[in-house]
Amino acid sequence: MKFNRREFLQTGAAAAAAGAVLPHAAQAADEIVVSQIHDQSGIFDIYGNPMVETFNMAVDEINAAGGLLGKKLKSINYDPQSKMELYGQYAQQSALKDRVSVVHGGITSASREVIRPVLRRYNTLYFYNTLYEGGVCDRNTFCTGTTPAQTVEKLVPYVTKNFGKKVYILAADYNYGQITAKWVTKFVRDNGGEVVETEFFPLDVTNFGPTIQKIQAAKPDAIVSALVGGAHLSFYRQWHAGGMKNEIPIASTTFGGGNEHIVLTEEEGNGIIYACGYFMELDTPDSKAYVARFAKKYGEKHSYLTELPTATYEGMMLWAKAVENAGTTDRMKVIEALEDNLSIDGPSGKVSVDPKTHHVVRTALIAECHNKGFRLLESHENQFPSDTAAFCDLEKNPNDNTHYEIKI
């Protein structure tokens, strides 16, 4: 068969027109459709895969308990392959084609800022379940991860009390690291300490030799690290290789979130202090039951459960409870139900929504890396997201749509 350009265009246009007038795959009346956008491949898959697993576990548990409002949940999983342009595309598809009731997704702050405006424009409810730098103020968005006021605020006093007041900051060179470094500086000063130096590293830097010499020249009492990703792991390796491991202690808000404690050897990782919202060894009945259910579903060699997958699970459960309370999946009614100080008892403890900021009040943990896991040092319940609350009041300004940053 010969196919010239004109015929091709004609048939193509006809096919496209036919596709456009066909109705969308209509939602079955007995289903509620939700979607998740988490990287299952590419450089962020180490974060994304466990999040997908706990999200699916939450959906299955809700369905096993009879579903929501008498309907089954159906989840659509999108894999954006660690590419920002796919985040935008899948957010649009979720909102316009699948007409989902809620989107859970986004890992880095960059990916969140791709999804958030899209879902706001198309009035689709959005949950962001990752620890991040804080400051998002948007009535359509709920952030369930920890922010610096919850983790850094507890980590820094621990450091200044136990190690000393001179702190050296190492951070990843993008919005998370930059803003977190400012929070660390603020809390160090609030605790009567001093930041001797702050250094930022692009995500692909692997040579930390000169930095390690600079740290030794500055003689700090402790290092606070907000280093991110596989390349930055080299710092911990070279720190150990340089014989510095037991000389100056390290505390971090990120060490563990990307399985750093498992990838590094025991000698390299042991003793590093980590502040977070959850780690898998947490010894509470809710946490143990959650890990046991996860192990039953995914086998004994399952992923390590950090704050990210756990906040994803809790985010889904918060939304489900809000739908039950509202008696509908209508976006505004669900938002109002969430704003009614809604709370659940999750694996990490009590998690409740703060209506003014759309962030959550949750437990902050200080832990120490030990033999490829963590052990608990301090637990602080009901930590308020005071960083975001300093700028954001969605009760007064429901139309606010800003990502606030601290100024120092």
Next chain:
Amino acid sequence: MDLVAVLALEVLFAIASLALISAGLAVIFGMMRVVNLAHGEFLMLGGYAAIIATNSGINIWISMLIVAPLVVAAIGVIVERLLIRFLYGRMVDTMLATWGLSLFFIGLVTTIFGNTTRGISSPLGGATVGDYKIGLYKLFIIGVTVVLLAAVYLVLRRTKLGLIARGTMQNANMASALGISPDKVYAITFAIGAGLSGLAGALLAPLTGIVPTIGIAYIAKSFITVIGGGAAILTGTISASTLFGTINQLVTFQSSPVFGEVALLVAAVILLRLLPQGITGRFFRRSM
């Protein structure tokens, strides 16, 4: 004073690691004129070989110094026989073919080992210099690099194998007429180049960790060093590593790793503008 000594050690280490990652490429690209864009992946494979061997119970020194170079040299022989030998004298074609090879290796290793960082902790621990701690492992890498470059020099200069290799690279037809099989010489030389890369990748693995895509971090620096060095592969590699390593490390110490890289690249651009044939195009012209 201590700081100067420690900093000098860091500079030496930067020079040694540049020379180390470039040595294999100097043989394959400098001698054989094969633009090997899969050079970074040879380093990556060396790293994986060392880590897998160590984790399966082999002594770390044996895995790094013996297993890794042998494994990558064997891979080098296979690659040369299946791919490179059809492409000698066609520089652009070798570039395309090895680029494909690089993507293939990244895909293969990702499929087998996953897209996550792996590592082993570095042996030896630290030593104290005044107020400072230095990693003995870095001293070891400097030592290995010196020994390695000396060995390459001696093999090329003093042994029959070296003479045959140099002769074949200069004029394959003449070598063939004298009863030497250029095919065999090419295969052996390529394998040695690959083995050197494997050794370098294995030695650096404890300091950087390994991911399937780590080759990208090495490939540009290796090419810049070899091209900056010019025609004489040994003297060229050493002089270019010394220049670029010193600049990179001192600027990094004064400011940040970003500016260190920028300074290295600026130095390379200026160098190639002034000396298009590389350092040994002007100086040390009669060296090796």
